[in-house]
Amino acid sequence: MSRTFVGGLAAALAAALALTGCSSSAASTPSSAPATLTVVTHDSFNVSPDLLASFEKSSGLKVTYVAPGDAGTLVNQLVLTKDSPLGDVVYGIDNTFAGRALSEQVTTPYTSTALPAADADALKADGSDRLTPIDFGDVCVNADTAWFSAHHLAVPQTLEDLTKPEYKDLLVVPNPASSSPGMAFLTATVGASGDPGYLGYWTALKNNGVLIAKDWTETYSVQFSGSAGKGPRPLALSYSTSPASEVVNGAAPTQALLQTCFRQVEYAGVIAGAKNPEGAKKFIDFMLSQQVQADIPGQMYMYPALRSATLPADWVSFAPLSPSPYAVPAATITADRDRWIRDWTATVVG
Amino acid sequence: MTRRLAWTLAALVPLAFLGVFFAWPVVTLIVRGFFPDGAFSLDAFTAVFAAPRTWRVIATTLAQAAAGTLVAVAVGIPGAWLLYRTRFPGRLVVRALVTVPFVLPSVVVGVAFKSLVISTGPLGGLGLDGSFAIIVASLVFFNYALVVRTVGAMWSALDPRTAQAAATLGASPARVWWTVTLPALAPAIASAAALVFLFCASAYGVVMVLGGASYGTIETEIWFLTSQLLDLRGAAALSIVQLVVVAACLLVSNHLQARQARAQRFATDTTQDTPWRWRRDGAATLVTAVVVGLVLLLPMGALLERSLRTASGYGLDHYLALGAPGSGPISVPVWTAAANSLRTALLATLIAVVLGLLVSLVVSRRPRSAPAQRALGVLDAVFMLPLGVSAVTVGFGFLITLNRPPLDLRSSLILVPIAQAIVALPLVVRVLLPVLRAIDPRLRETAQVLGAGPWRVLASIDVALAARGLGLATGFAFATSLGEFGATSFLARPDQPTLPVMVFRLIGRPGLESQGMAMAAAVVLTLGCAIVMGIAETLRPKEARLW
Numbered sequence: 001m002s003r004t005f006v007g008g009l010a011a012a013l014a015a016a017l018a019l020t021g022c023s024s025s026a027a028s029t030p031s032s033a034p035a036t037l038t039v040v041t042h043d044s045f046n047v048s049p050d051l052l053a054s055f056e057k058s059s060g061l062k063v064t065y066v067a068p069g070d071a072g073t074l075v076n077q078l079v080l081t082k083d084s085p086l087g088d089v090v091y092g093i094d095n096t097f098a099g100r101a102l103s104e105q106v107t108t109p110y111t112s113t114a115l116p117a118a119d120a121d122a123l124k125a126d127g128s129d130r131l132t133p134i135d136f137g138d139v140c141v142n143a144d145t146a147w148f149s150a151h152h153l154a155v156p157q158t159l160e161d162l163t164k165p166e167y168k169d170l171l172v173v174p175n176p177a178s179s180s181p182g183m184a185f186l187t188a189t190v191g192a193s194g195d196p197g198y199l200g201y202w203t204a205l206k207n208n209g210v211l212i213a214k215d216w217t218e219t220y221s222v223q224f225s226g227s228a229g230k231g232p233r234p235l236a237l238s239y240s241t242s243p244a245s246e247v248v249n250g251a252a253p254t255q256a257l258l259q260t261c262f263r264q265v266e267y268a269g270v271i272a273g274a275k276n277p278e279g280a281k282k283f284i285d286f287m288l289s290q291q292v293q294a295d296i297p298g299q300m301y302m303y304p305a306l307r308s309a310t311l312p313a314d315w316v317s318f319a320p321l322s323p324s325p326y327a328v329p330a331a332t333i334t335a336d337r338d339r340w341i342r343d344w345t346a347t348v349v350g
Numbered sequence: 351m352t353r354r355l356a357w358t359l360a361a362l363v364p365l366a367f368l369g370v371f372f373a374w375p376v377v378t379l380i381v382r383g384f385f386p387d388g389a390f391s392l393d394a395f396t397a398v399f400a401a402p403r404t405w406r407v408i409a410t411t412l413a414q415a416a417a418g419t420l421v422a423v424a425v426g427i428p429g430a431w432l433l434y435r436t437r438f439p440g441r442l443v444v445r446a447l448v449t450v451p452f453v454l455p456s457v458v459v460g461v462a463f464k465s466l467v468i469s470t471g472p473l474g475g476l477g478l479d480g481s482f483a484i485i486v487a488s489l490v491f492f493n494y495a496l497v498v499r500t501v502g503a504m505w506s507a508l509d510p511r512t513a514q515a516a517a518t519l520g521a522s523p524a525r526v527w528w529t530v531t532l533p534a535l536a537p538a539i540a541s542a543a544a545l546v547f548l549f550c551a552s553a554y555g556v557v558m559v560l561g562g563a564s565y566g567t568i569e570t571e572i573w574f575l576t577s578q579l580l581d582l583r584g585a586a587a588l589s590i591v592q593l594v595v596v597a598a599c600l601l602v603s604n605h606l607q608a609r610q611a612r613a614q615r616f617a618t619d620t621t622q623d624t625p626w627r628w629r630r631d632g633a634a635t636l637v638t639a640v641v642v643g644l645v646l647l648l649p650m651g652a653l654l655e656r657s658l659r660t661a662s663g664y665g666l667d668h669y670l671a672l673g674a675p676g677s678g679p680i681s682v683p684v685w686t687a688a689a690n691s692l693r694t695a696l697l698a699t700l701i702a703v704v705l706g707l708l709v710s711l712v713v714s715r716r717p718r719s720a721p722a723q724r725a726l727g728v729l730d731a732v733f734m735l736p737l738g739v740s741a742v743t744v745g746f747g748f749l750i751t752l753n754r755p756p757l758d759l760r761s762s763l764i765l766v767p768i769a770q771a772i773v774a775l776p777l778v779v780r781v782l783l784p785v786l787r788a789i790d791p792r793l794r795e796t797a798q799v800l801g802a803g804p805w806r807v808l809a810s811i812d813v814a815l816a817a818r819g820l821g822l823a824t825g826f827a828f829a830t831s832l833g834e835f836g837a838t839s840f841l842a843r844p845d846q847p848t849l850p851v852m853v854f855r856l857i858g859r860p861g862l863e864s865q866g867m868a869m870a871a872a873v874v875l876t877l878g879c880a881i882v883m884g885i886a887e888t889l890r891p892k893e894a895r896l897w
Contacts, residue, residue: 038761044858045844049681052845066761067844068745069577076580077749084753086760175563177574212563217457217857221865222464222559228659228862229461232470238860245861248661299679301860338579349563 037061037279040078040271042071042092046299047292055286061279071097071180071266078106078271089280091134091268091287096183098125098267099334107131107269110281114288119307123265125330131267134287135302138240138261138322139184141171144226146253147234156235158259159192162205169209172223173237175349177341179215181264185237186344187333188262191326195336199347206348226254241301241319244312252318261322266302353804361712361729364705364775370757371768372736375747376589382750383586394583395590403566408591411551411567415595417482418489418550423543425490425641426497427535428634434502438626444642445887446880449495449825451646453833453879454653455850456492456555457857458872462649463488464559465656472652480562487645488556493546494641496777500545503822504538504784506623537607537784544603545780548737551595554836568592572740589743596738600731607784650876657869661862668866672874679856679864682847684874691832691848691878694767698831701771703824706778709733711812713779714786730783734776741836744769748840766841766848770834774827781823782816789815825886829879849875 037059045067056063066087068077075097077086082104093101101107102125109129123133141162148155156167174182186198193201202210211233213219221229224236226246240256268287270280286292293309296302303311303321384390398404433445451459465471467478478484512534516526552569568588575585626635658664672684713730717723736744748769752759759765789811797807835850842851849871856868 041844043842043855046681064761065843065845067842068840073577076577077746079580080746081749081753086749177578178558214558217461218464218559220860221857222461222468227860228865229465230470232468242860
């Protein structure tokens, strides 16, 4: 009895450790049977499973996907693990964090032939080819048009409009300190009003009753009156593509204010020190293939970098791009983002 | 000699596990914060403590944790009485129901609570939005079950004849409570309170949604500094503060438990509970009804309502959509995610229960020498640390430690159950330890006198009695693993989502369909948890009798 008790515990532990052994060896022995590829992505990564399966088949690679967090978490984890890379290829670094990825050289240059130079030039972060654009989208204020017509109020158009007294207490935006679309909007205001002019703009927004939510989910799904949450605020920060998701019976009850946008670009790159750089390049080519590029709008609500890719039919009417989004160079964002967030917090949150 | 070796081994195996998968990553990350450019520096430390914001954040954390714990314990004790010492129809259902919040992903709970209290919500007129009261309510929502179940399990095991004898001798009900029942329950209460305090102090997602933009705790600051700014120096300074808070909490809890821990008379079976009576149980029933109704059921009802709301009224559309991936916003059907969750949870539970049983057995020893007693106290506390340390610290610590063969586990699936087991382990210990400590040493002596060898005593007394708590411990470990989304989120696998990961990804997408499906997936998770806890409850082994 006594021996069996301790023996049983030992056996259970051994079993647990054995399980550890076999599942980890599958990921860390590149020499055996199929070559492996580790893809590190942001937590919104979504590509149709059949496309992912066809990539494994055509490339002969056994692919592991890891998604440690949002774009910020992703870049910071890559910086932290430069001496022992997390994987082979990264997807999901956006242009508000691209500067840090570039200056820390967490990726190596690669020019994919899958993306025409003209498309790449329109979206690239710098001249180094360390980051390849995969998709992009406009972060804009969304308006609940039904609310505005019910209240006989014109829908605001510009960033300046949002500070007018008739729109008091109507806007909700996510906190730039804890949300990437929030950071994108803060950057838009820097692009519009300059540095330090943006602080004056935010003071005006604050005096006009802007509500700061924790993240996109609270902003859009809880506080926004135009979403399923039926919240109290008819103006909420989201994407220019969000109205397409709210379409009921062929009509969109919300619209994006295209003069309030920041263009967010998402990049992929071959991680410096990758065990399988060739596989990494194949994956970037795969992400830029016609099929994946056409899959991205439905899966991730972003526009494909490849302009020739097919867009969903309703995007033409309900998810237009901004003709003139606000832009700030990636290097400037890297140099100043921490200071912007600090000063923004002091000004708006107190 | 073999005996001492076996006990040492029983302590070393769990310690090694904790050392490799918790202490090493955390310490490495914190140490890196103190050596910013290769040289030791305290600059960040002084800067952090010079900032008034830091002190405000510390004060908020302590206030939040203290208030959450006090209220959860105060309302949890009547709940424990009602659900574990009185008999009424539907008791098992209520028991399962109160545990459910424990596994709900905080992102969904945040949405459910916030939707209730914002100006357009059903409770919008009460002005609760952004109030401290609503934050405390959300903490009680998550932690009520911990108090009810930990205290209830102890209560139902107590021999009611001690209290009856006191009453027969003329003691008033109040006097019986203060002099007999409360002292007997004190170790379980202290144990539960310590757990709740640590959970409340490190609560993250919900408090940020409910508290508003200016609300910050140590946990939220560490997350921001580490994951968004990679300011490891500032994060290290705050991590030290966090460790001090945890240590202080454990010190107080251990002190209370040690002072109160004494041998208890255990009931010979668990059918000692008496039928519900209005005069005796009315007050406890009212308190419990208010808590269960307002704090637990209301948010869960809001969640259920949103899972059923469709473009054209109400229906099961979102549940059906969860089963049909492809065209919709999910890559795998919900049962695949559920199977992923179950597989992970089973492994995590196995690890946590085996190691937790070892730790509890070791810690419940009563060595004669003072240093040995102190060592056991420290051992006990060490396994509680993971509850108080930030998940982001552990997650980023993994990256810079478990990065070389044979331990390059960063992209390995096994890390998920391991991370969950580390969080579940303290719960297992907290449930088993009060039961083991309360075993009358004379029982063991009697067994020895009757000729049982040391292992036989261990198996037929300690392990057999611990088995009483084992169902509950297993249930908690399982529930923790099902719902854990702190450490797990850093290890998430987009192509093999668990249920919480699926909920998290769905709720991050616009449109009625995705939002409804997120709520529906959360309801599925809720039901799964209720079933598991219900089964764990009925799996109390019959042979676990004293005589």
